[in-house]
Amino acid sequence: MESQAGTAGAPILNVLEKNNLCNVLLVVTRYFGGILLGAGGLVRAYTEAAVKAIELANIVQEEEGFEIEVVVDYQNLEKLKYYCNKNNIKIVKIDYKDVIICNLEVTKQEKENLTKEYNETINILEYKVIREKPIRKFEKNQKN
Secondary structure (H helix, E strand, O other): OOOOOOOOHHHHHHHHHHOOOOOOOOOOOOOOOOOOOHHHHHHHHHHHHHHHHHHHOOOEEEEEEEEEEEEEOHHHHHHHHHHHHHOOOEEEEEEEOOOEEEEEEEEHHHHHHHHHHOOOOOOOOEEEEEEEEEEEEEOOOOOO
């Protein structure tokens, strides 16, 4: 039986590179162990399987960021929610007390933008960084 070296790993890696993907795991399982497809057929089969898997996957971008705590009064909560939704900022938690305390996950750029909006449109009462953490960003049409 002839070896079919280079018919799986290289084509799958090529698909990942063309899609600018890193830090991923893509597994293609071949159930038939024969060589009837030949090297070209195997390359096409692995490539097609990898392309279809990526098409069906939820692609997530991860970057350095922060969890921040923002305090607003009740009349500004909807402005904050609207701002977060418009800018794809995840609201992790909302505590309703005499004021509203919201925990948000933001990237470095979003943090800078939010501080600019501090008193202009949202009227944030208090703002502090809780911790640094990686932030995952999903496409708008994907679940987070």
